Amino acid sequence: MTLNELNVFLAELTENEKISRERYRDNSVPEQFRNLTKPLVYYYTLDDNLSIQINNSPQHVRNEVLQRRTPPSFHAGMKGVERWLCIQKNPRFVTHVDHMHTYFEINYMYSGVCVNIVDGHRIVMEPGDFVFMKPGSVHSILKTRETDILVNIILMPHAASAILDKTLIGANDLSSFIIEALYSDTTRPNHLFLKMRNTESIQDAMARLMCEYFDPDQVAAEVLAESYLRTVFALLWRESTLNPEKAVYAKKPNSMVAEIISYIHENCVDCTRNSVADHIGYNSNYISSLLVEHTGKSFVTIRNGFRMERAEKLLSSTDIPVRDVAEQCGFTNITQFYKVYREYFGRLPRKENQATDSKSAI
CATH class of the missing domain: 2.60.120.10 (Jelly Rolls)
Structure with a gap:
């Protein structure tokens, strides 16, 4: 056009x-x-x-x-x-x-x-x-x-x-x-x-x-x-x-909240509450309460959301096995990966691989 x-x-x-x-x-x-x-x-x-x-x-x-x-x-x-x-x-x-x-x-x-x-x-x-x-x-x-x-x-x-x-x-x-606008649930x-x-x-x-x-x-x-x-x-x-x-x-946004979310986005695979706190310079309890106050989400929920976006991109653009995708997104337990994926997307990843991966997870 x-x-x-x-x-x-x-x-x-x-x-x-x-x-x-x-x-x-x-x-x-x-x-x-x-x-x-x-x-x-x-x-x-x-x-x-x-x-x-x-x-x-x-x-x-x-x-x-x-x-x-x-x-x-x-x-x-x-x-x-x-x-x-x-x-x-x-x-x-x-x-x-x-x-x-x-x-x-x-x-x-x-x-x-x-x-x-x-x-x-x-x-x-x-x-x-x-x-x-x-x-x-x-x-x-x-x-x-x-x-x-x-x-x-x-x-x-x-x-x-x-x-x-x-x-x-x-x-x-x-x-x-x-x-804040993209990731806030408030x-x-x-x-x-x-x-x-x-x-x-x-x-x-x-x-x-x-x-x-x-x-x-x-x-x-x-x-x-x-x-x-x-x-x-x-x-x-x-x-x-x-x-x-x-x-x-109308109201200036909270720059610290944005910095925290950005850091989690960049390091969603391996970041923890403590590593985020060390990066920002505040204790982990304060970081957690700040996120809940301004976004309505916990640290784990925000991190899992970024992990799921990463997983979906890999699943839709590559032939990497689901188990390997899970590991590349920070999950060591394939069952936990399936659980979080279903909660986030309302379905399981790659239905054609579901049976194979489920069996290998047993």
Whole structure:
């Protein structure tokens, strides 16, 4: 897909947008119903078929979110770039009423203007702007026109291998926000407004990322999509560092939590609570309580999550036996590996090898 083809693709009206445009123009429809998508608070999982509508207050919704969070098996079952990234055009001609998501969401303004109300903050987005939202943030998007193209970007935890590059890890708020947003199981809302309007390098990288994503059958599309995504985050890091006024945080992230998670990510095979504590310079009990407070997860849960991501990558891209994969991911007991894998993905690895490995484990 070329850049011109991307413009045409994003500008084209979907069937739902055609209906919404006509409904908005129809003066016989009461104004309060003419521009709304849904008349109640709701939230989404990553599976459109699992969208849940709830009439309760936003706080109650937050309490319910973790109970219905889409399992990792939903992402792992997809192919190519869709295993870790989802990009969608936001429907036009309607107002998206207060809603929340169970995943880390990014809104990107491709063209035109829109008003995005996030956690009670009114944000006017222009071309090139980003809004990053942690799971649990409540937002609404006011009605957009035909020329107002807002893009929704969803990053799964599997995106870690693409964006947690060593160049992005350090004492910077952007990395800290991304890491917390990806790996936190808490629903305390937080968002970041990146005013990157008129920054051509970032807009070009975003456009090229979408070209690869929306045309996945191209040669090396996933490799290039990963490369462009890393480029986008590196450019955002540079721009927000050189011009800090462009990064507006609702609440500054905890840099120590991000450093701990990054260290576990890099050393998930053999790190322990004590080795993490030695690296950070605090005792292991403090490290454990800090992780639980800010992510809702224990040290072991976070480490096992990274181990499972590593295992799934090896299982899907190599012919290495499951037992060897388990050892390369830090497991000395194959039964324990199967148990953790099933808990994380909701299934066993490589069904064709399951019987062989199970017998050899006895």
